[in-house]
Amino acid sequence: MTLVRGDFIKITGAAGAGLVLGLRAPSAAASGALRPNPWVQILPDGGVTVFLNKSEMGQGVATGLPTILADELDVPLERVRVEFATADPLYNDPVSNDMHTGGSTSVRNMWMPLRRAGATARAMLVAAAARRWGVDATACVTRQGNVLHPPSGRSATYGSLVETAAALPVPQDVRLKDPDAFTQIGKRQTRIDIPSKVDGTAKYGMDVRLPGMVYAAVAKPPVFGGKLRRFDASKAKAVKGVHAVFPISSGVAVVASNTWAAQQGKYALAIAWDDGPLAQLSTAGLFDEAERLAKTPGILAKDVGDVEAARGTVIEAVYRGPFLAHAAMEPMNATAWVRDGRCEVWAPTQSQSLARSIAARAAGLPVDQCTIYTTYLGGGFGRRLQVDYVADAVEVAKKIGVPVKVVWTREDDMQHDFYRPMSLNAVRGVLDDDGKLVALAHTVVSPSIARYRNPQLPSIQVDPSAVNGAANIVYDLPNFRVAYVPQDHGIPVGPWRAPGANWNTFVTESFIDELAHAAKRDPIEFRQALLGKSPRAAAVLRNVATRVWGKPLPGTSQGVAVAFWNGSYAALIADVALEGKKPRVKRAVIAVDCGIAINPEIIVAQTESAINYGLAAALTGKITLKNGRVEQNNFYDYTVLRIPDAPQIEVSVLPSRADPTGIGELGTPPIAPAVANAIFAARGTRVRSLPLSDALAL
Numbered sequence: 001m002t003l004v005r006g007d008f009i010k011i012t013g014a015a016g017a018g019l020v021l022g023l024r025a026p027s028a029a030a031s032g033a034l035r036p037n038p039w040v041q042i043l044p045d046g047g048v049t050v051f052l053n054k055s056e057m058g059q060g061v062a063t064g065l066p067t068i069l070a071d072e073l074d075v076p077l078e079r080v081r082v083e084f085a086t087a088d089p090l091y092n093d094p095v096s097n098d099m100h101t102g103g104s105t106s107v108r109n110m111w112m113p114l115r116r117a118g119a120t121a122r123a124m125l126v127a128a129a130a131r132r133w134g135v136d137a138t139a140c141v142t143r144q145g146n147v148l149h150p151p152s153g154r155s156a157t158y159g160s161l162v163e164t165a166a167a168l169p170v171p172q173d174v175r176l177k178d179p180d181a182f183t184q185i186g187k188r189q190t191r192i193d194i195p196s197k198v199d200g201t202a203k204y205g206m207d208v209r210l211p212g213m214v215y216a217a218v219a220k221p222p223v224f225g226g227k228l229r230r231f232d233a234s235k236a237k238a239v240k241g242v243h244a245v246f247p248i249s250s251g252v253a254v255v256a257s258n259t260w261a262a263q264q265g266k267y268a269l270a271i272a273w274d275d276g277p278l279a280q281l282s283t284a285g286l287f288d289e290a291e292r293l294a295k296t297p298g299i300l301a302k303d304v305g306d307v308e309a310a311r312g313t314v315i316e317a318v319y320r321g322p323f324l325a326h327a328a329m330e331p332m333n334a335t336a337w338v339r340d341g342r343c344e345v346w347a348p349t350q351s352q353s354l355a356r357s358i359a360a361r362a363a364g365l366p367v368d369q370c371t372i373y374t375t376y377l378g379g380g381f382g383r384r385l386q387v388d389y390v391a392d393a394v395e396v397a398k399k400i401g402v403p404v405k406v407v408w409t410r411e412d413d414m415q416h417d418f419y420r421p422m423s424l425n426a427v428r429g430v431l432d433d434d435g436k437l438v439a440l441a442h443t444v445v446s447p448s449i450a451r452y453r454n455p456q457l458p459s460i461q462v463d464p465s466a467v468n469g470a471a472n473i474v475y476d477l478p479n480f481r482v483a484y485v486p487q488d489h490g491i492p493v494g495p496w497r498a499p500g501a502n503w504n505t506f507v508t509e510s511f512i513d514e515l516a517h518a519a520k521r522d523p524i525e526f527r528q529a530l531l532g533k534s535p536r537a538a539a540v541l542r543n544v545a546t547r548v549w550g551k552p553l554p555g556t557s558q559g560v561a562v563a564f565w566n567g568s569y570a571a572l573i574a575d576v577a578l579e580g581k582k583p584r585v586k587r588a589v590i591a592v593d594c595g596i597a598i599n600p601e602i603i604v605a606q607t608e609s610a611i612n613y614g615l616a617a618a619l620t621g622k623i624t625l626k627n628g629r630v631e632q633n634n635f636y637d638y639t640v641l642r643i644p645d646a647p648q649i650e651v652s653v654l655p656s657r658a659d660p661t662g663i664g665e666l667g668t669p670p671i672a673p674a675v676a677n678a679i680f681a682a683r684g685t686r687v688r689s690l691p692l693s694d695a696l697a698l
Contacts, residue, residue: 034162036124036170038090039117040069046145046159048073049081053091054110055101055350056193057377057384058609059664060602063191064107065114067598071184072118072177074142075158082192087352087372098353102385102495104566104662107598111660119174128164129156179596179657188601193376204376205348208335210403214243216396217262218406220251220416223275223628225490228252232270239265248395250388255400259407278490279628286625287320290424290445290487294318298443298483301462302471305479310430310439315518317427317511320689321503323623324420324496325632327640330378332389332408336397338363343370343394348377350384358387362394381613382495386418414638415630418494419623421447421466425507435519437530439479442470444504447493448486459486468500469669473508474537474564475530491625497613498565498665506690509561509673514686523560523677524549536593537562541571543591543652548573553586559677561670567661568594572611572670574647576678581696583679585615585647592651592666595658603663604651610667611649616641618672620693
């Protein structure tokens with residue numbers, strides 16, 4: 001018996017019910033349906049479909065985004081069906097002008113488009129009812145998927161009005177609800193994706209099955225930038241189930257009847273590589289180079305006042321942060337089928353537009369002849385904004401002419417990632433005689449994610465990601481300078497949960513704490529004094545301070561950190577116990593302000609997730625290089641957070657009437673500095689490098 005993951009869940013799990021999320025490509029409006037815009041369709045039976053242009057990787061957009069539209073449409077969320085849209089300009093994010101999911105921008109960017117989409121459909125249904133009844137539309141109201149005319153007591157379901165509404169012109173200017181009239185936004189809603197994940201019908205990339213499909217594994221150069229010199233496939237072809245072995249642009253592909261055979265064939269290959277110019281790179285050498293670069297002027301990213309003219313007590317420090325892998329649980333994979341002048345790809349991708357263009361290039365076809373079907377993602381964290389695994393699948397599929405699924409091993413994933421950039425940061429603060437921070441200078445030495453993706457960008461340009469968490473801090477300073485020094489070393493880099501801020505916040509908040517200690521001030525009070533122009537940051541800090549500051553759990557010391565990420569604010573206090581040289585975080589208390597809370601329960605869940613993800617990196621996370629090769633292989637030497645190390649987490653979601661911003665990444669930046677500051681409180685020494693497992697072993 002062959003049992004796949006989804007069938008196993010169906011057999012062992014309880015069947016879910018209720019809300020449905022489909023993976024079919026959205027089509028034109030069904031016959032007799034109301035489809036006033038790309039985002040919603042209403043059928044004569046009253047069924048409502050919301051089309052998503054964002055990927056669901058656990059962060060909850062498949063519930064949060066439909067909630068926005070359903071509230072404006074005034075239809076219960078449990079009646080809504082959701083479909084992932086295929087890559088098409090019709091579904092582009094109106095801010096980024098493409099289809100991708102990252103930067104905690106899904107709710108932020110789609111808030112108004114989805115509200116308008118729901119309100120437009122509602123207005124058309126009301127107009128249809130008013131025409132049918134011969135009444136003024138302003139005398140009609142909507143409730144729970146029905147149009148009502150209170151003066152006459154008449155009512156009609158949305159479904160019964162669809163045909164009439166579809167014949168009406170689409171209004172260009174509709175009135176949106178006042179936030180006080182929201183009935184679903186701000187309330188706990190059952191997640192749409194949970195039933196299918198429970199009953200095994202949810203389709204991840206690994207679950208895709210097509211008629212006649214084969215499987216492929218790709219051997220890649222062990223050194224970044226390396227090239228294939230020659231290979232001997234005789235032993236690989238002797239593996240039972242292996243069909244073919246041939247080179248592709250990223251390495252050597254082994255095609256087989258199943259994943260196991262493909263991987264075993266890959267291991268049996270005899271390959272000679274040209275390691276190229278990066279074969280001598282090492283982590284130590286890269287940090288040595290970064291220290292030299294930190295002494296150069298750099299490119300100004302922020303320049304307020306006159307840092308050099310400030311006088312007082314000078315505090316200086318240097319911080320070092322390692323490369324980090326994404327370590328998503330679902331390994332990289334994609335399924336492709338190139339036939340009859342078309343290319344179809346099924347992929348757990350965060351970047352549909354890029355995947356489509358790369359697939360077209362690999363297939364040698366026009367973009368409009370390539371279709372990307374988005375599956376669920378078993379974690380993303382920024383890794384799946386890259387589409388190298390899609391290119392692998394399309395190249396192999398084009399060569400063999402049948403559907404093929406390319407699956408990476410964990411070792412492939414760990415050693416061929418687009419890593420969180422390593423960074424060296426030099427900071428200098430000046431305190432006046434009253435202990436007030438009067439100047440702060442911050443130099444960031446780090447590779448540019450933007451230039452790695454697009455080498456044509458000018459080298460004199462600041463990469464905003466590289467200085468996120470350094471240049472856009474919430475503190476009001478009279479003299480403030482941030483300089484960026486790009487370190488272009490050729491190692492693949494890419495976004496990693498809260499890009500830039502995940503590391504720079506560690507530097508900023510650790511150093512602010514160090515300055516507070518030098519000024520002989522309480523760390524909370526020192527920060528509050530600098531937040532006069534950031535009332536939302538002051539509010540989250542005040543919230544956690546009132547709740548737990550000065551009241552640590554027994555046997556622990558406390559540390560605090562403030563974070564700002566793409567419009568959202570957080571403050572976190574960590575209670576940390578030192579067990580020998582190993583820190584154990586007993587409790588993390590955080591307050592967040594991300595504007596209007598679409599679904600408070602998802603906000604709490606994502607904040608907990610982000611804290612645990614950031615804590616794993618803070619405790620043990622690192623990718624190191626020796627002779628140009630990544631030294632880590634799997635979860636035994638690149639460890640993720642284990643259950644006993646996960647802290648008690650308490651999340652407070654501050655009420656707000658501001659437009660919603662992102663939440664999926666906000667909890668990651670403050671956890672590492674809060675823990676490091678607690679360690680200082682416990683033992684009086686500063687941690688200026690991560691991971692803590694290395695720093696505390698010294």
